[in-house]
Amino acid sequence: MKKSDTTAQFKAKLLRPINASADAPWAFVVLPQDASAKLPRRGRTTVVGAINGHVFQARLEPDGQLSHWLRVGQELLDAAESTYGDIVDFEIMPAEQEPEPEVPSDLQEALAAAPEAHSVWEATTTIARLDWIHWITSAKQPKTRVKRIDDACRMLASGKRRVCCFDPSGYYSKAFRAPKAVN
Known part of the structure; x- marks a missing residue:
């Protein structure tokens, strides 16, 4: 990964979501606000990163608190040799170009x-x-x-290119949250 003023390095605990199924386990982490502040937007955004040195690209979701959360799938958990409750090293930076979203x-x-x-x-x-x-x-x-x-x-x-009255961060509408973690 290329170092820049938009690169954030931090340690975080891998949390187990309440709604994770046994056949498709995953973990998540809520980014520290100072790491999230280095990203170009408060809404969904794509990052290139590394967890315990293993490179990944992922789309971050807004957490409604002016930060983001990251879903860590089983494949990345295995590659990072990590599991729920582990404190892991992260390095993230915005993707150079936002990939085209999958249209439902x-x-x-x-x-x-x-x-x-x-x-x-x-x-x-x-x-x-x-x-x-x-x-x-x-x-x-x-x-x-x-x-x-x-x-x-x-x-x-009608020619409108942007959705109106939508807070992609969830901060003002409280529409978005990180998953709830198992205690």
Whole structure:
């Protein structure tokens, strides 16, 4: 990893989420606020990092407290020779370029059915598309998700490139949180 003023190094405890299943275990870590402050945005953002020296790339999620949390899958846990409760060394920095987000199939179908919306969607930035997807997928109820997809297509078709009234950090709306950890 290249050193720069956006590189953050810290130690953190790997936490076990309450909702982790036995067949697909994973851990998570909440970034210290000073490490998160070096990132380009408070919402979802992609980082290149290392855990105990093992390199990875991952998308961080906002924690609603002006920081981020990182999901650490079993493969990365194994590579880092770590498990729940271990204190591990992290080094992270923003990815040079935000990768294109995966567009959920229901949004893809809606955009395909709305050529004007699709045209504006294609003309937006990767970050804007990431925020649209985040807004849609953060809906807690299926009917809210459907409404947000309809609203997104309508707003995009009218030329709106950014989702309005959406706090991607969760700080003001308290929409996002890190998982709850097993004590």
